[in-house]
Amino acid sequence: MFKKILASVGIGAATVDTVLETEHLYPGQKFQAKIIIEGGDVSQQVSGLEMALMTRVKVENDDGHYFVNHVIETWKIGEQFDIASGQTKVIPFEARLHSETPITELNAGYNHCHVWLETGLDIDLALDPTDRDTLHIYPNDAIKTCMSAMEKLGFGLVKADVEKGQLRASNFHTVSGCYQELEYRPHSKSLFGIQEVELSFVPEAHRTHVLIELDRAFRSDGYVDLTIEHDQVNLSQLCDQLERLFA
Template sequence: MFKKLLASVGVGAAKVDTVLETEHLHPGQKFQAQIIVMGGDVEQEISGLELALMTKVKVESDDGEYFTNHVIEKWRIPEEFTISPGEQRIIPFEARLHSETPITQINAPYNHCHVWIETGLDIDLALDPSDKDALHIYPNEAVKAVLSAMDKLGFQLVKADVEKGYLRASSFQSTSGCYQEIEYRPSSHSLFGLQEIELSFVPEAHKTHVLIELDRAFRSDGYIDLTIEHDQVNLSRICDQLERLFA
């Protein structure tokens, strides 16, 4: 009875470990994993498993800015079973990352972008034992071309973070409840009077939308947007489009 009481508060309880086939992924990519459930000191009833795609978001409040965890997407495996002490059970899992998963692999001096998968067990009367697996998220070809174009146009990558909220433009809107901001500044004096540019991406299956916030000297911030079809990614064309938009 004492062991069962300890297990009910997480001492000697079953544990979970998610083993990903790869931690290196792109937004919207399908991934596979094995969820390993290991029995604790007593027999326990498992009512299901939950996985969550997580990131850290910046929130602005009256008291200032702070970071908090945000669930981008959640998956539930409604598998019920009893796990005996010392028993190991392996459950295969497959899903697709949300297309708006923030990019973590950005060469910015200040990169505050983190993404991970968190796995938890649903155990009656127990704290949820959980497992966290960090992901390395890479840009798709359209995003990569935009970032390269910014370099070619003489802008310097400064910072990347993820903010809480939604993006809306005339032809698209985000759905994940958070959005990434990638901040650039001119390497030298800008001919367009630009002091800062912030890029946010909303990828879809066959195209990527770009929302661009422009901070010009002596003028209020302005927003412009651009859509890139994935079968028409061309670095020279994107450079030309950005130059026209910035002018």
Template sequence: MFKKILASVGIGAAKVDTVLHTEHLLPGQDFSGEILIKGGDVEQDISGIDLALMTKVKVETEDDGVEYHNFCIDNWHISDSFKLQPGEERALPFNATLPSETPITELPTSNNKCVVWLQTGLNIDMAIDASDKDSLYIYPNDVVKAFISAMDEFGYKMAKADVEKGYLNAGSFNSNSGCYQELEYRPGGFTLFGIKEVELSFVPEQHQTHVLIELDRAFSGDGYKAMTIPHHPDEVAAVESRLRDLLG
């Protein structure tokens, strides 16, 4: 009985470890791995195993401050209930697909608030959930890379990157995940139309990427431009000229 009580508060209980075949991924990419479970000192009833894709989102507080909260982008149910014997080891393979709107983490800025991780939980009856966290490294697709390269070419530096809670509504497209990423750029010097800041947000899909561009101009305030770039080499190559026309 004493061991069961200890197990119910996480002492001597089951342990879980998720092993991914790769942690380096693109939004929308398939990934796979296995969940390794090892029983503790006593028999335990596992009511299920779940895998959650997590990020941190920026939330504005009532006093105009900012907080960062954990946010679940997607989740997968890996296993139904089973009984785990003392010291028993199990390996559960899985396959899943990252949502296309998964935030990018690998970005050229020192002020990068974007993080993504997988969290694995054992739903142990009458126990504190055993959990395991695994960081993911999410890279931009070709369209996003083309925008980042063009902004650098035009002398704009990425000042900050973070993930906002909420939805983008650009009229011609919408985001769906409940959070969206903002890449904030500032010019390295004088700009023709007094641009003080540019924010880029992307909503990737399988064959195209939507882009919402917010321009903060010194003389006319904020303005928005939405565009959709098909995932075709010619369209990706034209990103620089389209962005040049917009920025002047």
């Protein structure tokens, strides 16, 4: 009985460990994992197993801003089962990352972008044991080329973060409850009078949309957008497109 009481507060309870085939992924990419459940000091009933794709989002209010954890997507894995004391149970798992998963591998002065998987056991009358696995998310070719075009046009990436909310343009919108912003500033005086450019990418299976916020010296902020087809990624063409949008 004493062991059951301890297990109910997490001492000697079952544990969960997610082992990923790789932590280096792209938005929208499939991933594979093994979920290893180790029985604790007593037999326990597991009502469910859940995995969540998580990030940190910036929330703004009248007093400033703060960061909170945000669930991008969740997966329910398996049915109810019992895990005996000392037993090991391995569950193979495969899923696809949400296409709007924020990019974390960025060369920015201030990079506030973090993504991880959190796996939890739902155990009756016990604290939920959880496992956290950091993910390294890389830009797809369209995003990478757009970032190269910005550098070629004389803009440097200074800050990246993920904000709570939704983006909406004429032909696309976000659905994850958050969006990433990459903040660029000109290395020297901009030919277009632009003080700051913020890019937000919304990838789909065959194309990536880009919402661009322009902060100009003598005009109010404005928004423009473009769509990059994945089979037509071209650095020179992207530079020309961006120049026309900035003019």
